[in-house]
Amino acid sequence: MNLGEVSAHCYNITTSYLSANNDSAIIESTKVAIRITRNHFLQEIFPRWNPFSDQISFSYNGGKDCQALLILYLSCLWEFFLSSIQVSQYPPEYHLFPLKSLPTVYINQAETFRTLEESIETTRSRYFLSVYESPRNQTSMPEAFKNYLEHNTHTQAIVIGIRYTDPFGADLKCVQKTDSDWPEFMRIQPLLHWSLSNVWSLLLYSNEEICGLYEKGFTSVGSVNSTIPNPYLKRSPGADRDNNGLKNHFEWEIRNAYGKEEPTDEVRVSAFSSSDAKILQEAGTLNYYPGWFLIDDSLERAGRARR
Numbered sequence: 364m365n366l367g368e369v370s371a372h373c374y375n376i377t378t379s380y381l382s383a384n385n386d387s388a389i390i391e392s393t394k395v396a397i398r399i400t401r402n403h404f405l406q407e408i409f410p411r412w413n414p415f416s417d418q419i420s421f422s423y424n425g426g427k428d429c430q431a432l433l434i435l436y437l438s439c440l441w442e443f444f445l446s447s448i449q450v451s452q453y454p455p456e457y458h459l460f461p462l463k464s465l466p467t468v469y470i471n472q473a474e475t476f477r478t479l480e481e482s483i484e485t486t487r488s489r490y491f492l493s494v495y496e497s498p499r500n501q502t503s504m505p506e507a508f509k510n511y512l513e514h515n516t517h518t519q520a521i522v523i524g525i526r527y528t529d530p531f532g533a534d535l536k537c538v539q540k541t542d543s544d545w546p547e548f549m550r551i552q553p554l555l556h557w558s559l560s561n562v563w564s565l566l567l568y569s570n571e572e573i574c575g576l577y578e579k580g581f582t583s584v585g586s587v588n589s590t591i592p593n594p595y596l597k598r599s600p601g602a603d604r605d606n607n608g609l610k611n612h613f614e615w616e617i618r619n620a621y622g623k624e625e626p627t628d629e630v631r632v633s634a635f636s637s638s639d640a641k642i643l644q645e646a647g648t649l650n651y652y653p654g655w656f657l658i659d660d661s662l663e664r665a666g667r668a669r670r
């Protein structure tokens with residue numbers, strides 16, 4: 364595969380999702396969310412910053428929100444490519460996808476889970492990410508972005524997978540300048556309006572491999588010292604039959620995931636590292652329902668506390 368082919372694949376995922384024959388409230392609202400994001404990219408963002416130049420970068424930390432946004436971004440990149448060759452005098456087979464890799468920035472701030480690191484490595488090659496990784500623990504977030512911009516002087520805009528329900532997300536806009544205490548670039552935030560259930564619905568339907576921590580009860584991932592599985596997903600003994608009242612709202616997405624030849628309950632997750640298993644075992648935090656059992660946005664970060 365190359366970047367053009369994986370972009371076409373992501374386009375097929377979103378097109379297939381949009382034509383899904385299921386009118387559950389979550390799927391309906393996710394379709395609306397996808398269309399809004401798609402319009403942002405195609406009408407507002409790509410005409411302003413050419414995605415086939417090095418004007419736009421993607422901020423990626425392997426989390427579920429940026430992976431969902433990456434699938435949408437690549438899907439729109441493919442659509443943008445198709446529309447650009449439509450006006451050409453040459454037939455489509457003469458047009459090469461103009462980008463070989465996607466400029467990506469990963470700020471490696473603190474000690475992360477091995478499972479996440481390995482998952483970032485897998486997605487780096489899966490999606491042809493050309494990742495700039497900031498040196499760990501050397502800098503603050505603004506300083507790390509300043510370094511990135513010094514290495515990538517053509518970058519004008521950076522795509523970020525933040526949502527309104529994230530901390531400090533409520534007042535953000537899809538396109539806005541960084542604050543005055545940050546290096547100057549345009550923040551591109553086309554996932555703001557997405558709910559937690561929208562993110563899970565698309566991601567689980569995509570059949571793309573997701574970070575294995577989510578299967579172990581994580582719902583949002585920070586550093587090793589500041590993240591545990593979500594306490595609201597804890598399995599209590601004897602309560603297995605009704606899942607503590609928790610429910611998998613995404614059975615349809617999982618069973619009918621894109622590209623599955625037969626419906627199965629399998630979710631493709633990256634391998635769970637034995638070193639992380641040891642950390643969670645020591646903390647007594649190994650027995651949790653998968654992260655996607657939680658759809659309440661207000662509880663998403665309940666596991667983002669100091670141990």
Ligand code: ATP
Pocket residue numbers: 422423424425426427428429430468469470471472522523524525526529582583584585
């Ligand atoms: P999760 O909440 O499950 O960890 P996520 O990491 O994608 O998913 P957030 O932690 O809310 O979401 O971060 C919001 C967005 O900010 C990310 O999607 C990513 O675009 C950007 N971001 C956050 N941390 C980093 C980082 N260390 N390096 C690069 N980008 C980051």
